[in-house]
Amino acid sequence: MPSYVITEKCDSCAGQDKTACMYICPHDLMALTEQVDPITKKVIVNPETNKPVMKAWNQEPVQCWECYSCVKICPQQAISIRCYADFAPLGGEVIPMLGSDSIMWTIKFRNGNIKRFKFPVRTVDAGAVDIFSGVGEAQADVSRIKEPGFFTHHAIGVGLPTPA
């Protein structure tokens, strides 16, 4: 099933402008669906709103790359990965916790062993990238558009080689 959604934890991102997993999945796998009671086979209705309860699910697990984008982005930590069952034994798990500047990984082995790792992910805060500072301050000179090189090469005055 590669990515799976824990029923209890998923709130369908209600109240947010978009459903996070659905927004981010590179392969259009995550979708919202009405919840059906597995025993009675009836659609579960929210008694307060009288509307069906919606939850996220992976609608096409054979197409899942296990990229963990949905796992990393879920605000409820409702999504995990159960490794491809056609070749992986049960019981292993890899759990990411993506922070603003680093990511913490927990590896749970089938035999219960655990390893933890933490790695940096970025040195400039998300939303704080400035493409117009430093070298990026330069302007392109359209009179040089037929010359090789990027606007940055032209700005710095770097000449480009041709094959010797």
Add this chain to the structure above:
Amino acid sequence: MEPKVNNWEFCEKPEIVVHETDLLLIGGGMACCGAAYEADRWATPEGLRVTMVDKAATDRSGAVAMGLSAINTYLGENSTEDYVRYVRNDLMGITREDLTFDLGRVVDDSVYLFEDWGLPIWKKDKEGKSVDGARAQREEMPSLRDGGTPVRSGRWQIMINGESYKVIVAEAAKLALENNRKATGVDQNHFERVFIVKLMLDKDDPKKVAGAVGFSVREHKVYIFKCKTALLGTGGCVNIFKTRSTAEGQGRAWFPVWNSGSNYAMAAESGAEMTMMENRFVPARFKDGYGPVGAWFLLFKAKATNALGEDYCATNLEESRKLYGKYVDSLGTCMRNHMMMIDMKAGKGPIKIHTDVALQTLSETMSKKEIKHLEAEAWEDFLDMTIAQAGVWAANNMEPEKVPSELMPSEPYLLGSHAGCAGLWTSGPEDFGPDEYSWGYNRMTTINGLFTAGDGVGASGHKFSSGSHAEGRIAGKSMTSYFLDTKGEDVGYGEDHEELAKEIYMPMETFGKFSGYTTDPDINPHYIRPAMMQQRLQKVMDEYVGGVGTWYMTSKTMLEEGFKYLVMIKEDALHMSAENLHELLRAWENFHRILAGEAHARHIHFREETRYPGYYYRGDFLAIDDENWKCFVNSTYDKETGEWDVFKREYHQLVP
């Protein structure tokens, strides 16, 4: 079967949105993000509108969506000539050296930008020890631009903390698009979840691009983009061959599973000249999870052997030399595959990579803290880019510092940016190179105004993530130049919007019309669902075009048998059905896969030699034949007749 028609009787007619732009970027991966950044600088001051259309969310789209643990093309202290030699060597002597040189001389500039934008790049400290990118920044070690020393995992590769690589590059691209949008006063110039399925050509000049059409996978909307110049940057082709995995593991493709050959198929349908579509990549990777081996071989110095402990690249050298001569000694990626497969076929497997020995050897001279750091580095290699491999290890109780892992050659992939060179025939740089490789605008295809980059540019592999970004930048600048030069020309397609919408939504109408005929919508004589269409393609490609089922072996007779089935697959594709927009996405991805697969088969059929042993074999021409085939194989497709014209183009060596 009766031809399918769409009269909007069984499916709701979508809204048709027409968007006019000047530069259209199709795709949102590294190439298109690079194009957006560079094009903004050149095009915005001229008042030109730039629009990006991505079938996913740009933060996590393309091949770098999951992240990467290394940047594989950073020249640094190396010469551009040596870069060309390395690429030529790995691609078995044939590459467009003008394109490769041109890329090599500018690629580092993109790497500098990534670091400016916050990508952590490992550095060497004064004692020569490796330091992660964040610590390097905290300790004010110089950036690469200012002469900082990266941690090389190979001659061309540098290590990064790349979990958020694509998110960072996307942020820069989105800022560039936003800058252009504000300056040109348009409401929207970044479309996510819109899948472009066809290009449109000028009604009076079928050698000129005029627009593109696609649909939203979220809303009932068909999108028509009018443009004067477009960049095809939609990646390579995955899952056209039967996979080694049998069920849900099919998603664990080595290359991104969403790369559906759109770049090749849309270009071919437009009549653009293709090149080296016979080339493929068969990565030998950690079995099942397809985790990367680069850092293990190059950084940690792990060795791979057969079950007898023999180095298959040594024991099979002489045998391989008989067919492949001097190419054996240069030991390119395919040649290493070839020698590995000799042992696998002889029952000398499993082939194992001795991660345990490598880490234990490195640990011998290390402190406890350093050993811990080394272990983290080894795991990060997977966690940054192939998390599933860590999952496979965890599930099998395997710790790489204690046990070796099995290696396996994967199913074949088509791509132009990694260790392969399938793609389009493009114009080279303006300032050097043979005349026949240059027709005016760098990275323009043989269709005027249509550019490509990354996996789209053929005959020039080993660009990887940084090179794809840089190549997108080359194209973005070139597109601006093309636009400014052709300002006075009128361009317009002849297609009728209503008819386009009907064609795109046909699989939805088919499902609506026929699905009620049977009690199970999966089994219905009136249509085929996209998932089954894909399985059928994968089986034919596997059995006749040299997939894993035949140990990558094919021949003239096998291919010609396969063509019969491919023709019927193309016919039946017109009977695909789609229950919803998600399935419509899959249907159109498979239209693209089928044509990309056919191009691959037609090219292999034409090239009567085995140029890439270890990737595929022509059983009827098992040797490399430099006398007749040290050339490019190119083709054009006629979508009206379904005929391919396949022919040779001369290879020119520019670097001695």
